[in-house]
Amino acid sequence: MNIVSQSSSPAPTIIELEKVSRFFGSFQALNEVSLRVSAGEKMVICGPSGSGKSTLIRCVNQLEKHDAGRVTVNGVELGRNAKQLRAIRTDVGMVFQQFNLFPHLSVLENLMLGPMRTRKLTKPVAMELAMRYLHRVRIPEQADKYPSQLSGGQQQRVAIARSLCMEPKVMLFDEPTSALDPEMISEVLDVMVELADTGMTMMVVTHEMGFARQVADTMVFMDGGKIVETSSPEQFFTRPQSERGQLFLKQILQH
Amino acid sequence: MGHIIRRQRLWILLASSVLLAGCASNLQWYVVSPATESGRANLLFLAGGLKYTLLLSCTAIVISVVVGLLVALPGLSKNPLWRGVNRVYVEVVRAVPILVLILWVYYGLPIVMGLAVSVFWAGVIALALSDSAFEAEIFRAGIQSIDRGQLEASDSLGLGYFDRMRYVVLPQAIRRVLPPLGNQLVYMLKMSSLVSVIGMEELTRRANELVTSQYRPLEIYTVLIIEYLLLILLVSAGVRWLERRLARRDER
Numbered sequence: 001m002n003i004v005s006q007s008s009s010p011a012p013t014i015i016e017l018e019k020v021s022r023f024f025g026s027f028q029a030l031n032e033v034s035l036r037v038s039a040g041e042k043m044v045i046c047g048p049s050g051s052g053k054s055t056l057i058r059c060v061n062q063l064e065k066h067d068a069g070r071v072t073v074n075g076v077e078l079g080r081n082a083k084q085l086r087a088i089r090t091d092v093g094m095v096f097q098q099f100n101l102f103p104h105l106s107v108l109e110n111l112m113l114g115p116m117r118t119r120k121l122t123k124p125v126a127m128e129l130a131m132r133y134l135h136r137v138r139i140p141e142q143a144d145k146y147p148s149q150l151s152g153g154q155q156q157r158v159a160i161a162r163s164l165c166m167e168p169k170v171m172l173f174d175e176p177t178s179a180l181d182p183e184m185i186s187e188v189l190d191v192m193v194e195l196a197d198t199g200m201t202m203m204v205v206t207h208e209m210g211f212a213r214q215v216a217d218t219m220v221f222m223d224g225g226k227i228v229e230t231s232s233p234e235q236f237f238t239r240p241q242s243e244r245g246q247l248f249l250k251q252i253l254q255h
Numbered sequence: 256m257g258h259i260i261r262r263q264r265l266w267i268l269l270a271s272s273v274l275l276a277g278c279a280s281n282l283q284w285y286v287v288s289p290a291t292e293s294g295r296a297n298l299l300f301l302a303g304g305l306k307y308t309l310l311l312s313c314t315a316i317v318i319s320v321v322v323g324l325l326v327a328l329p330g331l332s333k334n335p336l337w338r339g340v341n342r343v344y345v346e347v348v349r350a351v352p353i354l355v356l357i358l359w360v361y362y363g364l365p366i367v368m369g370l371a372v373s374v375f376w377a378g379v380i381a382l383a384l385s386d387s388a389f390e391a392e393i394f395r396a397g398i399q400s401i402d403r404g405q406l407e408a409s410d411s412l413g414l415g416y417f418d419r420m421r422y423v424v425l426p427q428a429i430r431r432v433l434p435p436l437g438n439q440l441v442y443m444l445k446m447s448s449l450v451s452v453i454g455m456e457e458l459t460r461r462a463n464e465l466v467t468s469q470y471r472p473l474e475i476y477t478v479l480i481i482e483y484l485l486l487i488l489l490v491s492a493g494v495r496w497l498e499r500r501l502a503r504r505d506e507r
């Protein structure tokens with residue numbers, strides 16, 4: 001019964017930004033940005049370089065502290081409380097453009113560090129969890145290698161697995177395929193599509209429009225520190241409302 | 256052109272062989288010759304200081320690495336007050352000559368604290384204190400060289416300050432600062448000779464004592480130099496071995 005009533009009611013909001021601003025000196029990288037992501041939603045954020053996409057997504061797990069406005073994750077408004085921040089960060093996974101794996105740790109150790117130190121899991125439990133997610137990203141055989149021994153695509157898949165080992169409610173991706181050689185992009189996108197199919201809530205900054213078309217529930221187009229357009233993928237790709245959005249699409253779909 | 260250089264070489268060869276011959280005629284190697292009974296006894300006496308040179312230097316370097324790290328951490332803080340603590344410590348400690356610090360700790364500290372410090376511990380404290388300022392700077396630079404992305408990844412996994420340091424930053428930083436740390440160890444081995452002035456029976460003190468009784472400074476101090484040389488070559492090789500071992504498995 002319960003399941004029926006839950007699925008019929010609208011999904012709860014899991015991330016909410018209200019008039020969020022961020023300044024670097026006198027430069028305003030985010031200008032009163034507001035958005036809402038509900039549980040299970042996949043939001044793809046695009047826009048020209050320097051438009052504030054990274055700053056926006058990094059505000060969600062407070063790698064970037066906002067100067068004004070409100071950021072609410074899972075019902076908790078994020079402030080300067082360090083303990084609360086750590087708790088939120090275990091709920092929000094993040095995948096970086098540059099992978100940022102720990103080079104002195106093996107793949108397995110990379111995956112086990114967060115679960116053991118933050119979630120206080122025992123070693124055997126953490127190891128089992130790590131192996132499960134390595135299977136999920138399809139590189140269990142690389143468990144004992146070091147990051148420098150892997151290809152870029154493999155490293156990024158390890159990074160995704162590392163975040164998943166925290167069993168987060170939300171996954172943030174900041175241009176996860178931009179640092180990859182073209183032939184490795186699809187192996188990472190495949191893993192992300194599979195993740196989307198499991199119902200994970202995702203915010204993805206990417207210029208991979210094929211991925212966006214396939215996965216996105218919501219497209220967000222940013223320019224100059226502002227959200228210029230929020231729409232469904234069909235609408236954004238066929239008839240973008242803003243002039244800048246049209247221009248951006250033209251440039252990006254040219255090649 | 257070529258013949259000028261050749262002539263110069265000839266001169267240097269001639270001059271040095273004359274010098275060597277002159278010295279050789281004055282050298283009385285029997286005082287430290289392994290061939291004679293007394294020579295062997297003297298050599299053993301000299302080498303007997305090795306234990307204290309090593310003990311002094313190793314104890315001091317361990318303490319100074321720990322203190323140096325503890326001083327480096329506030330230097331990396333966002334809070335200017337903590338950074339100030341780091342700056343003052345480094346600037347003050349770095350400004351005091353080691354020899355002066357040794358004398359001050361040995362003769363001065365008992366008056367201040369009202370308790371006697373043994374020669375050994377006075378030496379260790381002075382050497383460690385003096386070196387810790389340099390270790391602090393080395394660690395600060397090493398930690399600062401770690402890529403921001405490593406810190407962001409740690410943060411995104413919810414790691415706290417100590418976990419982040421212990422599991423992510425320090426293991427990488429220590430690898431990078433191993434060469435300068437090795438330098439400091441070599442420096443420490445050499446500076447430990449200064450503790451001879453307060454009567455520590457290490458290599459230099461032993462040599463001094465033997466010179467007083469045997470009146471052969473040239474031979475005995477030459478042996479002393481060779482002792483330090485061998486010791487330090489050995490330590491350098493050890494540090495390089497450690498570097499290779501740590502570098503082998505990762506990073507590029």
Ligand SMILES: Nc1ncnc2c1ncn2[C@@H]1O[C@H](COP(=O)(O)OP(=O)(O)O)[C@@H](O)[C@H]1O
Pocket residue numbers: 024029047048049050051052053054055056
């Ligand atoms: N730490 C920083 N210090 C100063 N300026 C920054 C910093 N981070 C980002 N910026 C500036 O903010 C703007 C938005 O950056 P970013 O969010 O990284 O854009 P995007 O990810 O869309 O390319 C850029 O103009 C960038 O130069």
Ligand SMILES: [Mg+2]
Pocket residue numbers: 053054055175
């Ligand atoms: Mg960016």
